[in-house]
Amino acid sequence: MAHLRTETQFTAAVSEQVINDFALTVATANGTGSQTSNLVLLRTLFNIGVPVAGKNLFPSNIQGLPTWYTIRLSKDGYLARREGSEILICMNFATAAEDMAEMEEGGIVVYDESITPAAIKEGVIYHALPVKELVKPFNVPAALRAYVGNMAYVGAIAWLIDLPLDEIRKSLSRQLKGKEKAIELNLGVIQAAFEYCEVNHVHACPYRVRPMSGYNEGRILVDGNEAAALGGVFGGVNLVSWYPITPSSSLAESLAAALPKYRMDPDTNKPTFAVVQAEDEIAAVGMAIGAGWAGARGMTATSGPGISLMSEFVGLAYFAEIPAVIWDIQRMGPSTGLPTRTSQGDVLSAYTLGHGDTHHVVLFPGSPKECFEFGHLAFEIAERFQIPVFVLSDLDLGMNLWISDPFEYPAEEINRGKILNSAEVDALGSEWGRYKDVDGDGVGYRTVPGTPSKWAGYFTRGSGHDENSRYSEDPQVWEANLARIRRKFNASRDAVPFPIIDAPLGADIGLISMGSNDPAVEEARDRLRLEGLETDYLRIRALPINGKVLDFIADHTINIVIENNADGQLHSILSLELGDIKSKLISVCRCNGLPLTARWITSEVAGIASR
């Protein structure tokens, strides 16, 4: 490929260049297949070693509405969402004017020739791209034209920021699963666009890409839902019962794709799993609970509205003590809210789901690696404590590609928890009681149906029951049972993932956050440090909290709880666990459907600190 400038040209230009540290936004209409182009760009950058993050801002719609895809390059590895972009690719007439208006001096705009810029901004460079003409020579069927046309901006970007075309080809063929004809066609368009720019535009773009080493090495690029699905595969999931809902559908669909690959019975080559699309979320979680009760590993994945529908069943699993795993890929609520916008608004709902006095174990993965880890760990916790376990991810972590440390093989063997086999239950005979707290951890021993013993059978119910699971309305029996369940809940505190604490030199201010906020918080801490403000950081990875969290809060003059919802739900839950030192907690939260930005967090925290 002759199209790459020579190294000498590079060095010549370097002085005024911005290397691997800028953002570009592609504005298109959805349903035009631009996702392929965007992913090709992202993967190419990843593969040449540039730390990148892609955030897809898409509508709750199938075709024709505005979509923005922002790719942030950060040689320093800051991969949180960032406001503004140095480079704008305008492919959508509908939003062109607005999009262009947001460009700041020094910005570069590439636009489809069919769109005429509403206003030309001082200090902004504009490059027209005759997409239609560029595609024409390849005479593609009408249906594919828009799709292929999107490759044009890949070529333009390659020309703008020095993307090696051979790397693009690699990504492309990976994306198109090696379909040679398609690859050649698309690459042809990319190349045509590249050459068109080379010939017709003056290259004055300071934003450049340079292959780099370091950050990406040993790391993977994957979205949280896929990682979670693989976690389930290695967690021994037997039943995935789900109901489609954005942004959780891709988790279940990834499982449907991965399980046949990795989980066929080595002896019979038949499935050791079932994936069932239920009629609704109530049935979905009900099936998972039924499977858990019968000794298999059942899970479901949903989002806000599904969580609401699952309340009654989750309350049953809580009180009848049945293991189940529930993934909530949070989207913006209340109600239907914004199905394609991210949020952390279900924390309180999940923690206390169900009428009556209930509290559940909730896990908060903060990266694809943790999605994988919690994907199998959740089953261990669910079976050990015989409880429903929630894993709260969100649209940002679940549906966007993140650079992550690779998946780690589970350190612990699969442990099915306290299940008695026929020999064991025969040995105990009438001694055995389903809800007896033999070990003092509040967790009783259970049997599963099909256990060949006349002692194994017992009756499960969501109504009041005694240690032998017989129906009881006796007040003492009821209180004793609740007390045991509370014991169990407390026992789980030290069995769930511990918080990640970074408190190098004991700062006065402690930051507390969870889940997908991690990169933004870390970046914010660096920025604060530059402003001379040291902060410690604790990332909560599970509820209920344990001593580590309490100590951290006690050790800091101010603890600032950072979350992506309207009510400061995590802050509320911590407040309740704390008692006195609560007054040291200050809530900082917002809720606008977008991942938090480091700039926003920086200004909030700086504001509080300067009080």
Next chain:
Amino acid sequence: MAHLRTETQFTAAVSEQVINDFALTVATANGTGSQTSNLVLLRTLFNIGVPVAGKNLFPSNIQGLPTWYTIRLSKDGYLARREGSEILICMNFATAAEDMAEMEEGGIVVYDESITPAAIKEGVIYHALPVKELVKPFNVPAALRAYVGNMAYVGAIAWLIDLPLDEIRKSLSRQLKGKEKAIELNLGVIQAAFEYCEVNHVHACPYRVRPMSGYNEGRILVDGNEAAALGGVFGGVNLVSWYPITPSSSLAESLAAALPKYRMDPDTNKPTFAVVQAEDEIAAVGMAIGAGWAGARGMTATSGPGISLMSEFVGLAYFAEIPAVIWDIQRMGPSTGLPTRTSQGDVLSAYTLGHGDTHHVVLFPGSPKECFEFGHLAFEIAERFQIPVFVLSDLDLGMNLWISDPFEYPAEEINRGKILNSAEVDALGSEWGRYKDVDGDGVGYRTVPGTPSKWAGYFTRGSGHDENSRYSEDPQVWEANLARIRRKFNASRDAVPFPIIDAPLGADIGLISMGSNDPAVEEARDRLRLEGLETDYLRIRALPINGKVLDFIADHTINIVIENNADGQLHSILSLELGDIKSKLISVCRCNGLPLTARWITSEVAGIASR
């Protein structure tokens, strides 16, 4: 009637007698119709002026399981549940041994002859009652025998504690709606039993009833569910959509009985209301919301499991801003729990029901009078703020007969809130936007379908929307909308029923409670006073709380939150509202399916005070 002793005999005996201050418990099997006998006893006592409370402890079953009915007589008007009874009526073989074992010295046991006392206790008097023989002469059909047989203990009690038979007749004919034959039959048995005792037993019962004046005068005897239903009748309810569930069914059924009496259209003599038994709770609340949206007053009544099922719909009503009234007659949860036991375990669920960031107005009636009041007030609040409003009662208040102040006619006219008629909306034209905060209280103006104006139509959705209710994914629009809803919620703080505060001489200790705990708390305060411990008392009647609650808490060294659930849910909610002074909050709660007792509260509070 010759059966009553003469006054002289009375005065003679008075010295060693305990007048109008004891409790009697009737132990029977359910489905035997003993409820009639018990209610006759209760009403008779009420009508002769004795302050009484009856607590029915019944199983979640239709026939044959143990039921206990305890009547407390308290000349001083302490009508909370009380432990232990001086008089025990043993009609149930199954529980006789246990029941008798609980009797303390000085107690009196009346038992069906067919039951032989397991053990005779020192200092306890036993009277056998040959129920079968007593009923025989009346040769009643087999089906009715058990039912009629229960009248025997009414006679025995009349003999024991001096119940005037003519008063019993009155209550009986009221209970049997004047069916003369039935009345005579039952009265006959009562009389026979009375005479049998007179002849065969030595009367040594110190516990006596004396007609008294004062307390009961001007008061009514009614259960909370019936009061709530009447509140709905006067609140202008148009649609009652419900699904049967204990202990809320009698609320809806009372409405079905009362509405045709009081709410037929004066012009057409046709219903101005509909009562629809839905297929489940989701549909029940959905219908009420549909009616509210279309401009009618819709309500539903349910209990814990129903609340869980209603989450998604309540979230829609919250976010789309649609009025609806939801009664939760709380029973013991989690899950199916104990359907026939009381609890206050749904406070947190109701307050935050639904995924995403939600918070609802919740009312806590503390007496039948308040059930009536909130029964109509809830509609005013729901329509004024365009929100779903929860009213949390419980089994104790809802299904037991309470002595209460009479119902008060609503002081305010019915107010449908901000609804524009065609003239008004025409005048505004394109100016009007469904969700514009014109008045600064966060409440927009709405139109209802059928308003003859081309401007009136708008589109309602649970997804993101702008001031004109157009779909919007714009982050600013979303945030502004949530901010307005928050404004609305805060505006409601001073529009909901204020707390009832009793702080005569500014004690150090403040008690905070809600709902049906009221009589127990008041009694506890008197007991504490006797022990030299003064307490102030604030009874929360609604969430969200306002300044009055905060001030009260601030004004007291210790605030003790008293509630009938496992997690101290009200305490948690207050903690979150408080911030700093939270540390002054101490939780005292228990959860065993029984109404709280003054003795228990007394010891708890005394314990904390003496720290």
Next chain:
Amino acid sequence: MAVSRPAADKTGRRGKGTVLNPLGLPKTDYRGRPSTLCKGCGHDSVSQRIINVTWEQGLAQHNVVKMSGIGCSSKTPAYFLQGSHGFNGLHGRMPALSTGVVIANRDLEVIGISGDGDTASIGIGQFKHAVRRNIPMTYIVENNGVYGLTKGQFSATADTDQVLKYQGINKLPPLDICVEALAANATFVARSFAGDPKQLEGLLGAAFRHRGISVIDIVSPCVTFNNDAWSTKSYAWGRENEVIINSIDFVPEHEEIEVSDYDDEIEVQMHDGSWIILKKVGTEHDPTSRKAATILLEDANSSGKFVTGLIYIDEEKENLIELLDLTEEPLAQLPAYKLRPSSEVLEEINKAYMFGS
């Protein structure tokens, strides 16, 4: 036949060439906001049919409410009758909301729009019970055999062994909306095809006049996820295989109908006095016979036939509002004095519970 004329004729042409309906309004008034659905989506053509019929019949938009669940289909109420109130509710819960609405205001014409997922999967329970209660409304299922809005999963109406791009093969048998409706004692059951405007408009015209619930199962292709020619939910398949059992002409109340009994026709008088005239096409089917309807559907399904038209109608059964015997005045419009009894009444009530009573 004399009485049957193309609906358009009923509309007058007054100057400037714009056709106006009986209310003197141009059709453009009955439009909604621009559709955001995929180009060619069957749902958009159904919306157009609704616009045409409501305009031709001169329905007053302020008396119409548009109810829907969640899905691409359920979005469509935003794209027609801009002058009507619309309520895009919850997934599968449109029936309960609609029930509340008609009880609140019996004068409203309720048009409910749902999808096959919204009705046959999560919503089958509320659907059955709304049918059973004979809620006065038109219940339209825009049936494409997939979940469009969530990107192409199978719905409960997908055919056995159907293949979908991202989902593989569906092994389960479909639920048939018309069979389900009939089983639940529906009083108006029809099936149609988004690719057959004329017939659909006839059915809509009749549905709006029906006394109780009118269920119309419309095969409405999803061009993005389920429009391959071999799919029974595709345009191609529909055009190939549609078997029209009857077509409907509609005669408004006020017009005279000379009762004829050509045996290729059936006249049914609607509850509002108007008449529908069913021209039998092809098969002999009597839509007033439950048994005939049951057998028609059983045969069609066992032989894989796509029959369209009015399958069953019963104008005799009372609707929910009639069963409740509600007062004529819409409950939502009752004056305060009809909502709250007098203080004297409350006095009486208190007395009944009072000490000494």
Next chain:
Amino acid sequence: MAVSRPAADKTGRRGKGTVLNPLGLPKTDYRGRPSTLCKGCGHDSVSQRIINVTWEQGLAQHNVVKMSGIGCSSKTPAYFLQGSHGFNGLHGRMPALSTGVVIANRDLEVIGISGDGDTASIGIGQFKHAVRRNIPMTYIVENNGVYGLTKGQFSATADTDQVLKYQGINKLPPLDICVEALAANATFVARSFAGDPKQLEGLLGAAFRHRGISVIDIVSPCVTFNNDAWSTKSYAWGRENEVIINSIDFVPEHEEIEVSDYDDEIEVQMHDGSWIILKKVGTEHDPTSRKAATILLEDANSSGKFVTGLIYIDEEKENLIELLDLTEEPLAQLPAYKLRPSSEVLEEINKAYMFGS
């Protein structure tokens, strides 16, 4: 006929006079805890039928699970088969739980007990979808037309114009469990009567052997709230009006059956190799014909006939477990190495996503 013998004969009598079943167990072993239902409740007699048949067939209790929703009917699993696991779940949600159970362990014999409220009101959605998925289980509806446990409200199977003491008149049409099952493509549909032990036991015997879901709608009177003679859910009415369409004899796998074709009989071979022999009674009905079943029910309902017996059976359709093609070993019993791929596999996966890949 040779093959047909009273089931009791299959059980041997060994000393001490106690009859033992094929597993050598006395019937008492198949009892449950004492019933807390009202004396005479139809549900108790259904429980007794289940005890008899499971005992006679020698089902191993540890391989049976008893699933139920909420209601008096749903309480009954506590009153039979004390040796089996039981799960008294949520109101209307037994089907979902059962689906999870059979997937977890395909070897289990699932007996689901529900009520008319539990199935036809709140549970109709899950019921339809369980039927559609052909879950291998026996789904029993103890149908009394009321909500017993909540004290006598109407359920969705109550007859039109039925009167209940505290509820007044029911104006709505009933949902018919058998019609609903058939509409959802059920593979075994039967109706029976708690007052007809012999027939019910025959049906249960066949149901336990059926390949997919066996739906049995049993009129099971509520003596407390709905047993007046004029109620179609009362003992009296049932005894008066029952029209038996066939009675079932059951021939275990191992026994020889001389295939005869008396035209008053139909033999159906069950998936496990055993045979059921249907003796037609009264009406001519072919239970292997969907159309015949559909018409039978339509006629029965329109004429108010209470037909009992096996209405429809299809042994050909695969059940959900077969459709999922699950491995033979119950998923709940798989060893750890079948639940977690090796670390090498994970390495491969990581590589695929890794920088430089």
